Amino acid sequence: MPHVCGLLKKGTDMLICKPSDIKPSDITPQNIFHRRREIIKAAGLGAIMLANGGFSPAAFAAEIVHKPKIPGFRKTSHGGGEKLTSYEDITTYNNFYEFGTSKENPAANSALFKPSPWSITVEGEVGKPGKIALEELLKLAPLEERIYRMRCVEGWSMVIPWVGLPLSALIKWAKPTGNAKFIEFISAADPNTMPGVRAPLLDWPYLEGLRMDEAMNPLTILAVGLYGEQLQNQNGAPVRLVVPWKYGFKGGKSLVRIRFVEKMPQTTWMRAGPTEYGFYANVNPEVEHPRWSQATERRIGSGLFSRRLPTQMFNGYSEQVGQLYSGMDLRKHF
Amino acid sequence: MALTKNTQRLIKRSLFVVALLPLVRLIWLGINENMGANPVEFIEHSTGTWALVALLLSLAVTPMHKLFGLAWVLPLRRMLGLYMFFYACLHFLAYLWLDHWFDWNEIGHDIIKHPYVLVGFAAFTLSIPLAITSNDYMVRKLKKRWKVIHRLVYPIAIFAVLHYVWLVKKDIFQPLMYASVLLMLMIYRVWFLSGIKSYFNKSI
Secondary structure (H helix, E strand, O other), X not given: OOOHXXXXXXOOOOOOOOHHHOOHHHOOOHHHXXXXXXXXXXXXXXHHHOXXXXXXXXXXXXXXXXXXXXXXXXXXXOOOOOOOOOHHHHHXXXXXXHHOOOOOHHHHHOOOOOOOOOEEEEEEOEOOOEEEEHHHHOOOOOOEEEEEEEEOOOOEEEXXXXXXXXXXXXXXXXXXXXXXXXEEEEEOOOOOOOHHHHOOOOOOOOEEEEEHHHHHOOOOEEEXXXXXXXXXXXXXXXXXXXXXXXXXXXXXXXXXXXXXXOOOOOOHHHHHOOOOOOOOOEOOOOOOOOOOOOOEEEEOOOOXXXXXXEOOHHHHOHHHHHHHHOOOOOOOOO | OOOOHHXXXXXXXXXXXXXXXXXXXXXXXXXXXXXXXXXXXXXXHHHHHHHHHHHHHHHHHHHHHHHHOOHHHHHHHHHHHHHHHHHHHHHHHHHHHHHOXXXXXHXXXXXXXXXXXXXXXXHHHHHHHHHHOOOHHHHHHHOHHHHHHHOOHHHHHHHHHHHXXXXXXXXXXXXXXXXXXXXXXXXXXXXXXXXXXXXXXXXX
């Protein structure tokens, strides 16, 4: 908010601001100040993009400024042979409703979001409730690159080289009690820096959840980077959940709170559309979404003239996670 | 306001050119690979949006004439209708070809199973007879029946707007804008037809 002193016009009798009148929140952070033109441009572009591909003149001009490199992560064999989706596509085609509902909005509207300093509050059924700073979190396990397929419930997919650590490392740190059967993941919801949160479109803050065994699965990671660089705000900086065998919306972004609970959480999308989004949301070509067939998917970056790919059960991770659901009716537990 | 024949012709030609601009833009963005991460979706959304815009504009012709006395808009209606059909064809073609590669099994399944696809398909199918009967010869030949056939434009418009509303996951602000324009255009027609207007005129 502009401070009242800032509103005094030149020529009005005098400037009566004492330094103490200027609240710290009135001072624009230096990095934002230096990027002010860029931000204004981005905001304007965001407004134009509202027109959803119908009216925008030169649609996708936003240039993404790269993030600092993450030192010393280890490569893994995950995702060998998959062609990576380009950095540009991964960082400009996002579903992150806290920054707006069209795919281009998050890249255009997230410049004011501040991913540092950051900490995650761990609470609920744990022996060690409290906050963990991002720096501490990163020391819990060595950082690894995991190349995962990401399948969106809307029928498109990407291949993303995440950098992160197994979620299990944080769970072990938190020492869950015997009552902890599920985990809730709660995302940031700051109306000052996340314009989408100002509209009551979804029940903010965004809440996602996993069953304990899903959360402990070695495939489940907390990602802090992609392409060897820190996450962009639009990708869920500074830390987000990645669960590669589930539809993308299960991966809560910009996590601020992790709560261990006994009962199955009612996630944001379950509340928004109970017939469309279930708790499990496992990628499953045989279980149709009311709006989209889930049998095939469009691989982002494959170009204008390319066919859809067949969607794989559990997004191709059956071997690693199939056993988690043995005996369950996946049509009922969609 | 009566315009000269020349001005009338100029307006018509201008509309012809202006209505082609969305296509020119699409081709331009395509050549420059500037349609974003999901170009197929971009083409589908863009052609669909412009079909809807042309459709609503064609429905706005009568009220513009009757309410504001703009007689010069009347000769533009047919062209707007045909542009609606043109962009709807591109939209449908993009869906059949770029999105589904003429996989008729997949397409048939998609149409039957998903309400938003079904109403979109219905809107497109219903607009085919309108396009076919849009020429002067058919107007003359069909006489009174022509008007009846062309009332199909109302279900087409309702289906087209529903197609958009049901497509969108959560933020239905954009489709609702189109829906409210259609609602106003429909209210105008009900108002005119039902005699409510004359009733009010009398009581005032």
